[in-house]
Amino acid sequence: MTNEEQLPADHPVSPDEAEELIIDRSPDAESQPAALHDSIVSAKISELEELAAERTADLQRLQAEYANYKKRVDRDRALSRQGGVEAVVLDLLPVLDSVEAARSHDELTGGFKLVADELERIGAKYGLSVYGEVGDAFDPTIHEALMHVPLPDVEVTTVSAVMQKGVRLDDRVIRPARVGVAEPE
Template sequence: MIENEDRYENEAEDIRRETAQGAPEVAEHDRVAEFERQLEEANSKALYAAAEIQNVRRRLETEKQQAGLYATTQFARDMLAIKDHLERALNAVSEELRNDKVASNFLAGIESTARELDQVFTRHGVTRIEAMGEPLDPNKHQAMMEIPSADAEPGSIVQEMQPGYMLKDRLLRPALVGVAKKPD
């Protein structure tokens, strides 16, 4: 900017000298017009630069907010693996083992841990995606297979192989599902 101002001042000084030496008025008028055009162009560039700086500030502020909201994404994904293992362990326990006194105390601890994990997920905005009976949504579900079914609407979910989860409004992990199709 300072270079441009110095250049414009030098050109203005040249114009004054030419005028003092009796240069034709047409040449002076052309130089003044050119000087005004360059000044207007410099002002325009300065306004565009200021607008660009403001846009960059807004964009950075938005990215900063997003980073704060979703900073726990990878940690939440890792914790989902632990939740899956807990659920598989609980589902694998037979009814006979549940009736055993020692095993039932052990299972109560595992169930308590699973409940606590669910509460932590809820506090931090991690929610399970509803899948069973819902129509397939490619933004939330990943179809793993088609299952012939006379009872279910084609394209609806009839089996959930792995639950899906959202972190606030973002997909954390899609639900792995089986989708109904018309029987052959």
């Protein structure tokens, strides 16, 4: 097919015909040697391959940016949720202390006992735990020592009295246990 031949506008063009039309657009297409003809085709192919590689690299960059964005959003969402739970727990600490005081004086009975049990169950669901018992090994990262008492029968520093229980939210200490400490002489 030459430049003089014209195709109707609605005529479908096959890939081979399209290649001929592209290559034969030059005025002296018939006089071009085959080597020059092949070099033009290979130049067009390499140009298209470079363009495809560039677009592929752009898509890979966009995909990596999206993956990083999604990780960042998920992390921020988890931190925000954790901060909200922590704020509610801090507001409920006086209530939990009152429930613990009522329990230690055997005043936790009837309907109030059911409410206290449900409150503790919901707290545990969100990772809330209370710690600090007499006889525990003293750990300054989770205990706050309010008094020290030397005792002869103690081999390691231990908790001898608990003034206020400590509170953890998952693995994080919200409030250290306030304790009396027995130390070896």
